[in-house]
Amino acid sequence: MYKGIVRVNMKTLEITHEDVPEKWGAFGGRAMTSAVLLDEVDPLCIPLGKNNKLIFAPGLLSGSSAPISGRLSVGAKSPLTLGIKESNAGGQAAQILGRLGIRAIIVEDKPEDPGKFYTLEVRAGSITVVECPELKGLGNYDTVDKLMAKYSDKKAGYITIGQAGEMKLLAASIACTDRELRPTRHAGRGGLGAVMGSKGLKAIFLDDSEVSMRQPVDKEAFRAASKKFAKALKEHPVTGEGLPTYGTNVLMNIVNEAGGLPAKNFRTGSTDCAAKVSGEVQHDMILERGGKVAHGCHSGCVIQCSRIWNDKDGNYLTKGPEYETIWAHGPNCEIDDLDAIAIMDRMDDDIGLDTIEMGATMGVAMEAGILEWGDADGVIKLLEEVGQGTPLGRILGSGAKVTGECYGVDHIPVVKGQAMPAYEPRSIMGIGVTYATSPQGADHTAGYAIATNILKVGGFVDPLKPEGQVELSRNLQIATAAIDATGLCLFVAFAVLDKPEAFEAIYEMLNGFYGLNLGPDDVTELGKTILRAEVKFNRAAGFNEADDRLPEWCMTEPLAPHNTVFSVTDDELDSVLDFV
Amino acid sequence: MIINLKFFASLRPYMPGDKDESWVDVQMETNVGEVLDYLKVPPDKPKIYLLNGVHADRETLLKEGDVLSVFPPVAGG
């Protein structure tokens, strides 16, 4: 078992081990990454420079038998938003890190020779850095194939970057392998793949074959709380039935019917494309082709929203794809062909790109006239260019903002430089508040107001009116930050919002595992502590109120079909995180 | 009067004629719940009713040309 904190210096290739300092003692996941960044990284540093740090932190419960607790937080100053970033990923990495006793890997400095790439080998008995020239220039799939041949194709995990990360493109993601050792689970948002590339870190091999599950301090209490939690998740119709059956893309129809689906680069709130790429259609196609519904992205997931997508011949092509990806590359670009979208998803995963950012970028590219609306073949060709690093490919791979600015587009859907995801802030105003005010930039997961605005989970707040949205977003942002510290998948929130016993079980699992005595207020306080750190970092990085705003057209151009504009006032937006 | 009815996800099997949507002729003053009862949709199955894209409930009255979209509990992200 390691001491908790592992530091990897990419200039000297030295590895040091430290106990977790007391100030970070209660932190995991996003709480850990954001605390390390605030304490150790100059907010004014150049994101791709030697003074930025890249942090991998499993959640507090990762590596234990707590249900669905294997989410990984990756943190750094973002080259895309220029603010603090926590990007959250599934896959096996967090479970393995947790079992190895690692609370955070902090990657520091960068190699003197920018052409060199390294693999970090993390085993129970040793951690080493080795050069890996053979992986240079490879996509994530080939990288993982080569790593499996060298290390293990069994009980292991890999964290890798593709060509986009090596080229330090702003939309570059970090891939984590799933249970089948495929690089399909990405810390997508905020360009953290570029930070990993800037550090010359191509891959991390994680091996927990010689360690067992983490053991709780109070076995009985932990077991009882875990059981209670799993039961609540199974009983809730969304986490127990809806998500496993139809996956995240079940949202396509409902968001479209509600007039909240950003179509054609956020020009309208619904489109005929949606029905052709819906979760229901996807579900039927997956089953017809021998793919898999109800698949878990990591061991211990009891919701299983993931799926395996096979091509027309019945051969594995990619996971999911997820709702966000299908929206971004689909209705956002007037594309209604699920097979084409699945190819794009596979390419994004392989090149190592955030699917949301890339889909939004393609929408902007269509707006700019680089290609026609609905041109799926054109998108695939452009993605190839990103992987090859052509001049146009590098512009596109740098995201929606850079692409729009290079081509004089005045309708760029970003906040703090990051592309808005699959919900229109003009007709779902709660999510607009989250996009505007989250320290992470436009990020639906930071305060998922769709639950209450559209899905009637956790009550109902009318999406078409400004009333109640500030409080909704604030409470969700606090709760989300806390969940992101535990390693639990955010999708547990659907049950937690409706079932008091699911919320209780979260702090009871923490209490049982660590021998603590936390109550509901401590969970809220943890969420607030995280947000305080993130806002503080961003302010020191130069952010102010003006950065907490949506693009101007959200307030001035009414959106069909409801013909609404985003009408939460600036003063109200400034009050969202008033506790910091 | 004619309304456009759409069922989604696990409610799809309740749509007459093995389709995802249909146009049904209902009497004036019919509400959302009455149409669904007529189609034998168990009242505990639907959760979200969108009438012309706006959240409604079982008591909401229908009018000519309305689009009624009905969903079971769903979520994603």
Ligand code: SF4
């Ligand atoms: S619910 Fe979905 S995203 Fe969450 S851990 Fe399970 S498979 Fe992964």
